[in-house]
Amino acid sequence: MLSVYDNANGVGTGQVHSSYSVYLYGGQNNALSGAITYTVTSSDPAIATVLTPTVTTPSYGYLYAPRILGRAPGTVTLTWAGADFDTITTNFTVRTPELLLQNFTFASTFEADSAQYNVFANAVHSGGYAGPVDDTVFAVVRSTDPAVVQVTDSVLRFNPGTYFSNGGRVRMIGPGTARLIVSAPGYTPDTTAVITLRPYRLDVSAGIVAFGRGLEMTLPVVRRAWTGAALPFTASISGPAGMTVVETSPSFAAGANLAQLTLRSGTATGSDFLIVAAAGLAPDTVRFDVGPSAILTLTNGFLYVGEDAEVGARLRPAGTFAYYPPSDSVRLLLQVRDSTLLSAVADTVVFVRGSVAPTLTATVRGLRPGAGWVILSDPSGRFAADSAFVTVGRQELQLGRSSVEIGMQQETYAGELYFYRPSGTTDSLWVRLGSSAPGVVQPVQDSVLIAPGAYYGYFEIAAGDSVGGAVITGSAPGYLDFALPVRVSQTKLELILDYDVVPGQGTGASLYLNNASSYEARATRVAVPVRLDVEDTTVVRLGADSLVAIAAGASSAFPGEAFIGVATGRTRVFASDPRTGVFQQALNAWTTTDVHQPRLTASGGGVLILTPGATTFNYYVVRDYGIRSAIWVQARSVGGRFRVDGDSVFLGQNSTSEYFSLTGLSAGTDTLVLSAPGYAPDTVVVRLEPGILEASSLPSSLAAGDSVRVTVYLRNANGAGTAVGDTPLTVTFGATGAIVPRDDQGGTLTEGVLPPGEMQFLMWVVATGTGGGEIVISAPGFQPLRFRINTRGTTQ
Incomplete structure (x- = not known):
């Protein structure tokens, strides 16, 4: 079943309707699926024309709505038909369209101050429903009284497909009432915008002001008039409080509608009246109720013993929180009610005329825990005293x-x-x-x-x-x-051997003095003797001295050549405090050490990967840590499928590792043997397999005529970098389709030669057309590199 609802209640002439909600219900469980197509026809195209008579929605659910153009006022019948639902009919009404002003609706009141405002309108129908126009529409705004409201930009434009216009401009000129009318051919005009401009006047916008004696205020005066010429005005005050105006000849500057008055109160109280007047403008009157003034104390309500806190103030009419500067300089005095609790470090707060905040503040200091009062008073009596409660904490x-x-x-x-x-x-x-x-x-x-x-x-x-x-x-x-x-x-000794122990080689030790429950070493106040000992002297013997000390003020000692390897095996070495029968004796320490023949180990995890015809530099030999004598390590191939460059590797004094290079000769499996006098040899399986050509910066697609620079790396089968060996390497290039390989000079690559030691080469990939293509790069001893680039924007 098809459900249709008109969200816009028809359309206006010259407007396009596309606001139908169309929903298709598919029977039990809404089982319909896939794209839905339906048609819409109008019984009278001269009144309403269906611009999209066939509508297709990609999937089941809410359907796309048709677009219908209103051509003339009237009502037509729309027929909705489709293979997936029963045909239905609906009524569709076309009305005369309307214009509606957006920012001046009904009656509005403004100042006659020459301000300008934008004017916008909407194209609507049937009481406010928006309707996009089918063609460009020009509307005109006019004022019924240009002396009140002047139209400075009268043309409003509606672009096709929109229902809102660009902006016109109006200026508020003089007192009175005017009506704005917006009209366009074929549209009902809008005449509802009535604008009233107030009389030219002076505006203080204060009404009744609560004020205090001995204070000063700045009062803004606004000229509500369109003229921008300079204008003097008068400001007079009458009443028992004796307020005065500081400015003797106040005036509005040319082009300015804002001026300021400075008012000061005296020592009396009562109600004074300020009247501001100027030629051609209605005056304004403000009442000032002048009463007593007071101090408002400002300070931190909590401070610590020994901490200082600033004490400031504001001056105000009593009973209010409106702050004003004083009409003359003021000096306030700070007092503390309990001098054992608080101390007045600085006891004066100073205001200068015209400043709402003091230029000098007082300071109070907390002396002991407790709570008390600080008091600010005016010795001249113009301002009532004020106090603040302060708590002093520890x-x-x-x-x-x-x-x-x-x-x-x-x-x-x-x-x-x-x-x-x-x-x-x-x-x-x-x-x-x-x-x-x-x-x-x-x-x-x-x-x-x-x-x-x-x-x-x-x-x-x-x-x-x-x-x-x-x-x-x-x-x-x-x-x-x-x-x-x-x-x-109690203290506890900790013993750590510095190096591996091998026969004939000595190692130092690190001794630390910790507490009994953690490994946190700290300095001892007295020297602590430490005896070193060995459980089995046929495996390890003591070095030059068996008795060492952790000096007073130190937390550790580092005896050198403390233990020397004798023969392979396992034993324990000890560190103990020889002070027997003394309660301060440190707890003993021991550690187990394995004495083994020096070892040689090749990197690579037991298997080395090489490429026939290529040289690899990133393998190395390692010996036991701590062996300090220089040695030559012989490296050889058992089967002759690779060559060790130099035949041997030199490990210098105190060196534990060194790199060597291997050059692959033929494919297959071989064995690398590392040996040196006095060291256990190491044998490593070596596999010689075809290497890999790896390209970087390959794009997924190229536009016709575009190019990209590509780097191709030589790698072993395990991904490690390798280089061309003894013989130059010939690289061949093949290309099919719309991409070609080229060199830096723009020539097409078919073959190139890499010299010994080279690990990479550069090339350009150029798209010569559409349809994509493939490049194949081959080299002896390496697997071919094949890649395809699509020149239509998708990866294949």
Whole structure:
């Protein structure tokens, strides 16, 4: 079933209708699918012509609507027919179109101030339904009284397919009433826009103003008139309050409709009246109710002990929050009700004439926790005093960490522990440190100074001769104390060997003094002797000295050549504190070491990939870390399918790895052998396979006549870069279709030669026409590179 609804209620003559909602219901479960086509015919094309008699919608659901042109007023019958639904008929009405002004609807009131406004109109029908015009329509705007409203741009244009016009212009000239009329051939005009312009006048727009004595205000005066000539005006004040106008000859400048008056009140109160008048303009009157004035105190309602807060103010009519500058300079005095709570560091607030904010503010400082009042008063008595409630809180010192664990006779390092105070405090601050158990742990400093303007303080702690726990405290006047829990445990040695151990080679060791429950090394306050020992001296023996020490003030020691490999095998090496029977004795440390014959290892994960006729540079040999003597490593091919360039690799003193290059000779599988005197050899499988030609910057498509520069890389089968070997490499190019390979001079590429050592080459791919094409690049020892580029914009 077809459902049709006219959203625009027909159309006007010369307008195009396309506002039908057309929906097709497909029976049970709306099972119809696919594109839907239907036709629409008009019973009288002279009244309404169907511009799109056949409509196709790609998929089932809401259908596309037909476009219908209204030609003459009247009603026609539309017939809707299609293979997927029963034929239906609907009525369609064409009416005389209307014009509707958009920004001047019905009655409007404006000032006669020469302001200009844009005028827009819509093409509508049937009470406001918009209808796009079929052809260009010109409408005209006119005013019934140009002396009131003047039309400066009268032509409104409707472009085909739109229902809204461009803008005309009108200017508001003089007092009175005028009507705007917009009309066009074949359209009902709009005559509803009635515009009233107020009389020429002066406008203060203030009404009744609550004001205070001893204050000053700036009042805008607006000229509501179209003329732009310079115009003097008068401003007079009468009444018991004695207000005065500062300007003696106020005037509007040429081209300006805004002027300002400065008014000052005296010491009296009452109601004064301001009258502004000018030739040819209606006057305006403002009433000022002048009463007492007061101070409004402005300050931070909370501060910390030792912190300063600014105290400012505003001057206002009593009972209001309207701030005004004073009519003369004012000096206010700051007082504190409780001098043990707050201190007036600076006690004067100063206003100068004409400034709403003070040029000098007072300062109050918190002395102790509590709450109290600050008071601002005017010694001259012109402004009523005001007070503000201030709370003083105790600041808190914050710690950089929440707890510490340390070993006996250890100290924290400089900068490890710190505390800080809140920002905004600028005075110097002494913080006294203490301990709940000084015999267990105590601060190194009795007190710490935070300098003026700084926020951080740093301290160290030192553990004593016993295990246990304590709390380090910090206190300062006006601050909450901080508490740092500290746990003291035995110390523990940590032993790390610097290198692999091999027969005949020595290795250094790293000794660290940690606490018993973590690997956090800290300096010892007394020297700690350390004895080094070996479990099996047939595998490892001690070096030059078996007794070393971690010096006082240090947290580690690094004995060199501490252990020397004797023979292959496994054993444990030890570090112990020889101070027997002493409670401060550090816990022992040991580690297991494997002594093995020095090894050579080739990179590549056990398999090396080469390309016949190509040289690869990115393989290397590695030996055990820590072996320092220089050696020559012999590298050879078992089957002769590749060549090691130079036959051997040199590893210098203290060097653990070195690169070597291999050149492929023939396809197949071979073995690389690496050997050196005293080292376990390494054998690696070498596979020689066809390499890969890899192109970069290939586009998916090219337009005819366009070109792109392409880089082609030589790679092994595993993707690693390789280079032309001993013999120059001949590269051939083949092309079919509408793309061709070319060189930098524009010549077509058919063959090229790469010299030994080259790893890439450049070429241009040019589209000579449409239809796409294919390029094939071949080289001995490499798989052919084949790519296709479409010249119609799609990848194939």
